[in-house]
Amino acid sequence: MHKLTPPPAGSQIAAAAQRHIRTPAVELSQATVTFGRGDNQVPALSETSLKIGDGEFLALVGPSGCGKSTILKLAAGLIRPTTGAVFVGGREVEAKALRIGMAFQNPTLLPWLTIEKNVMMPLKIVRPFRHEFRAKRKTEFRDRVHALLEEVGLKGFANHYPWQLSGGMLQRANLCRALVHEPRLLLLDEPFGALDQFTREELWSTLQDLWLKLKPTVLLVTHDLKEAGYLAERICVMSARPGRILDDSAVTFPRPRTVEMTFEPGFVELNQRLRGLIVEARSGNTATSEVRP
Numbered sequence: 001m002h003k004l005t006p007p008p009a010g011s012q013i014a015a016a017a018q019r020h021i022r023t024p025a026v027e028l029s030q031a032t033v034t035f036g037r038g039d040n041q042v043p044a045l046s047e048t049s050l051k052i053g054d055g056e057f058l059a060l061v062g063p064s065g066c067g068k069s070t071i072l073k074l075a076a077g078l079i080r081p082t083t084g085a086v087f088v089g090g091r092e093v094e095a096k097a098l099r100i101g102m103a104f105q106n107p108t109l110l111p112w113l114t115i116e117k118n119v120m121m122p123l124k125i126v127r128p129f130r131h132e133f134r135a136k137r138k139t140e141f142r143d144r145v146h147a148l149l150e151e152v153g154l155k156g157f158a159n160h161y162p163w164q165l166s167g168g169m170l171q172r173a174n175l176c177r178a179l180v181h182e183p184r185l186l187l188l189d190e191p192f193g194a195l196d197q198f199t200r201e202e203l204w205s206t207l208q209d210l211w212l213k214l215k216p217t218v219l220l221v222t223h224d225l226k227e228a229g230y231l232a233e234r235i236c237v238m239s240a241r242p243g244r245i246l247d248d249s250a251v252t253f254p255r256p257r258t259v260e261m262t263f264e265p266g267f268v269e270l271n272q273r274l275r276g277l278i279v280e281a282r283s284g285n286t287a288t289s290e291v292r293p
């Protein structure tokens with residue numbers, strides 16, 4: 001991992017000690033992904049090895065099209081690596097149904113269902129909850145949905161329909177739906193990309209609170225370096241396509257983090273360093289970056 005030296009006074013960006021993650025929540029082992037066949041082949045991901053610890057919050061940043069979402073899809077079991085292997089919870093991804101939560105840039109709430117019913121959806125379809133849904137636990141599940149909605153500031157909106165909510169409120173509901181079945185792994189693909197800056201910052205705080213409380217392992221893909229620094233414990237920078245991990249930094253600002261912290265010198269320094277790496281990666285000049293397996 002990258003060593004940030006020297007940490008500026010007052011900064012909590014620490015040198016990221018090379019941690020030994022015993023049983024990673026997610027592990028890519030020399031995984032590559034090539035889409036298509038023959039002349040239409042698109043190499044999306046170069047050989048990549050990555051371990052994400054249980055309960056860790058990792059952000060993936062890098063130039064557009066470098067393979068960030070591809071890594072997310074590998075972890076979700078939506079695609080298979082062309083070579084290498086992907087493990088979640090110590091098991092190869094295809095070997096076992098996974099309990100994951102996902103949220104994307106555009107909240108995909110069903111327009112004909114209320115917010116309560118949308119958020120409750122995973123409990124209806126994901127094992128083991130679906131077996132219990134019709135029976136005794138329905139009221140308990142409803143309570144759980146209402147508690148989550150309250151937590152993200154949507155108290156009183158359970159019976160509204162998606163079209164009655166603002167973009168920020170929809171994304172809050174979307175986060176609730178991603179978390180309601182208590183996934184151990186939360187996959188977020190630019191979840192706040194479509195929101196204005198102020199709403200986005202509010203949502204960072206909401207997501208941070210949820211993560212501190214529930215401690216799922218989170219893999220966040222984002223183009224927003226400030227967002228990565230605010231939310232993540234670790235940030236991986238990827239090279240241009242076919243992507244590989246160029247840099248792996250720990251971010252140890254104290255929690256809970258605030259928007260004010262993002263203006264502190266240490267935070268700005270981190271931002272600038274990551275930005276420099278991405279500018280280099282975009283221009284295809286990654287030779288000066290520290291390249292790690």
Ligand SMILES: Nc1ncnc2c1ncn2[C@@H]1O[C@H](COP(=O)(O)OP(=O)(O)OP(=O)(O)O)[C@@H](O)[C@H]1O
Pocket residue numbers: 035036042043044063064065066067068069070071241
């Ligand atoms: N199903 C597919 N078939 C062919 N090529 C694909 C497919 N999915 C992704 N790609 C290509 O693989 C590369 C990596 O895509 P990916 O979506 O992982 O990038 P990304 O880093 O998430 O991009 P962005 O930041 O723009 O969202 C891109 O060049 C993309 O066009």
